[in-house]
Amino acid sequence: AVIDISDTGIGMSETIIERIFEPFFTTKEGGKSAGLGLAMAYGTVRDHNGFIDVFSEPDRGSVFKMFLPV
Secondary structure: OEEEEEEOOOOOOHHHHOOOOOOOOOOOOOOOOOOOHHHHHHHHHHHOOOEEEEEEEOOOEEEEEEEOOO
């Protein structure tokens, strides 16, 4: 099964994409985010033998594709 989530936001650079699944990584100001959301999503998908692909470009938005076995 594949779940696609996309937005038309500010997008992300390759440097940020490389770190987005790290626990406590955030691009927000201090005190605005725990930085656990994507790390927890990644862990949950991985624990179910799936994986997540991320496609993003600055000023073009992002697409997350979660692949889970059925």
